[in-house]
Amino acid sequence: MIDLEFYPFEYNSPQTNMKIDEFFLTKSKGFVFRLYGWKPYGVSIGFSQQKEKVCNVSYCEKNKIDIVKRITGGGAVYHKNDITYMISFPLEFYNDKTVLGIYRKNAEILMKIFTSLELNCQFAGKVKRELRREGMKNGIACFLLPSDFEILVNGKKIVGNALRVEKNRVLQHGSIAFDFDYEETAIVLNTQKERLKKRVISLKELLPSLTIQDYQEKCIECLKQFGFPLNFKTNCLPFKD
Template identity: 25%
Template sequence: MIFIENDGHTNPKLNLALEEYILRHFSADEDYLLFYINEPSIIIGRNQNTLEEINQTYIEDHNIHVVRRISGGGAVYHDFGNLNFSFITNHDGKSLSNFKKFTEPVIKVLKSLGLNAELKGRNDIEVDDKKISGTAQFSTGKRMVSHGTLLLDTDLSEVAKALTVKMSKIQSKGHKSVRSRVANISEFLKAPLTIQEFRQLVLEGLYEEREPFKTYQLTLEEWSAIHALKSEKYDTWEWNYGRSPKFNVQRSKRFSIGEIDLRIFVEKGYIMEFKIFGDFFGKEPVVHLEQLLTGLRYDHAEISNVLEDVNLNEYFGALQKEAFIELIYGEDE
């Protein structure tokens, strides 16, 4: 097995691009191991509805990355207290969905640190019935990636805040994440470890499991290609949000001018249909607004930009524009 150094990069978009690049372009004659530690971020499963999984206002206010990964499963929170591991190997038809095969060496390392770790369910590592690691897989051709998290000292309060959605009513065909009871590995250690100390111990333990072990430094050309993949895919709104499954949103609120009831059909992150109902009095027919908003990305900034020069008083009476935008794309109080 070859361990690939990521040179200490903590940008989740770059690290996921690195992982995919190794999967698709490195020799199929070798197995690879990758470690990375990410800045605060929400990592969304491939088949999930991003908007349903996250507290958009909170993540924007706290500069938390939102990135979709290529594997399925639920949304997870990463920060500097979380170590991510990734095995990139061939699959023989039996390895895919065989999480035990890839978690066993990790569990052995955890046990050597005094943790009563075990694989529970399909893809979680638990200690005393508390989840300290989740794993996921993706395959392409003959190659596959099996990756997971190791919660050493993650800010668990941020997990709840960043992954709690407050949209009033939403129905989705996406896979909603099931929140599990989670704990940090640090809670079970006899002596504290920094994330770098923990990383080194896990790496040494895996070295013992998979000899011979080599370490590889990426070339400048390879890094250039990885940065290009990041730019073309992982930096894009279309990948991180736009690939979300379609869903229906209903948002309503009573203002001094009456009730406004919005029915919005969003598909792949774009507003495909927008209908306005209510008991307000307005001069202009709201169909003009509906047509104006149809076809836009379901994105706060884009909606705000389009409505910038629109006089909403012509449609609703004395209604503040910010209040209407908040109704379309805001968070409930």
Template identity: 25%
Template sequence: MIFIENEGNTNPRLNLALEEYILRNFSNASDYLLFYINEPSIIIGRSQNTLEEINHEYVEENNIHVVRRVSGGGAVYHDFGNLNFSFINNHDIKSLHNFKNFTAPVIKVLSQLGVEAELKGRNDILVGDKKISGTAQFTTGKRMISHGTLLLDTDLSEVVNALQVKMSKIESKGHKSVRSRVANISDFLEKYIAIEDFRELLLKGLYDESEPFEVYHLTPEEWEGVHKLKEEKYDTWDWNFGRSPKFNIQRTKRFAIGELDLRIFVEKGYIKEVTIFGDFFGKEPVASLEQVLIDVAYDKEKITEALEKVTIQDYFGALDTQDFIDLVYGADEIEMAE
């Protein structure tokens, strides 16, 4: 086993790029272990609809990263109180979806700290009925990642705030997260442990469980490759949002000018169909406005740019342009039409 030092990086996009870079480029003659701590962020499962998982308005206001990972499963919240671990080794059909194999040494270390944890359900580590860790896997067919979170001292109120979706009506085939009762490992410890110390205790415990392993520091050339992957993949809107499955959105709200009822179909993150209904009065047909939004990324900034030269009042009367943008893409609580 080789422990790879991430050099204290806390950018989730860089850490996920590092993880994938190791998977695809490092020798398959060795197994690797990686630990990392991320700045406040939501990590989206590979097959999820990002917009269904996040409170977009809250995320933007609080500068929370939103990043899609290569593995499946549900969305999770990371912050400086959460330690992430990743085992990277050769693909083994017996180990794929067998989370017990790689969580067992983690659970043993927790037990040594007085935390009686166990693997329950498909892929969660629990203490009693409280979830303290979620895990996931990804395989290329030759190599695989088995990774998970360890909630040591996470701000659990932020988990609720950041993942509490307020988008009105979305219908999609994305894999929705199942919200579980979660708790911090620190709740079950006799005394406080800083996350850096927790990391070292876990590393020592894992070291004791296996043959002696070495610590590896990436070369400048390898870090260059990691940064390149980050920029080309994990920094992009297309990966983090555009990879979402097809979905339909219905957004309805009554304004002083009348009711607006929008039906929006989004595919690969881009608006493909828009239909505007309502009892408003305007001098121009809304069909031309609908066309302006076709093939625009379903992203508030891109929608705003597309409507910069449009006079919204021509279509709806005295309706503020920002109100229309917020209806097309907003996170406020609004009336839902059935």
């Protein structure tokens, strides 16, 4: 079992966060797990998306909300009071090297963390094509899109994920709904608050006293249970604001 480089939660700008994730996909060699937040708040969009089509650009400009493009696909995410995670590792690490297989294996790690918080979690399973198409009609915000093996709590989405495989390396990152602002997210991503409330649930709604530090400690505990020897990387990210 290789060591896992664990980068504890810290805030960076939207641009720096994406620069760091790209570094771990293209330059890193080991198994990396990172937790981070966004200051100032920002929107990340999938690499094939156009910001004018998925975001309220004028609102973002007026409120100094930066819009950045991810190196992964998926829908738009408003990063306000969320916990973003990133996992990156050599493709050879998992036996099933298909995109679906990688998603499923990573989802098992995330599921372990959520269940350790005593949440009622389920895997949604593989999404049928017609359901995915219907989801695209309902909006292109990440949390409104159905995805394979997404984790549901009380039937609602709690984390949105995106993945990229480049050469012999994998990167998956995602937004965990920690303290979700339904009203402003609806404005920023051109959707409706009621639609988000039907589809999304946040950790703070389920566990009001939970802190980011509490969640991080559960991450560490669960990664150790998977057998990873942890190598803590404090204050040594490749880029800083």
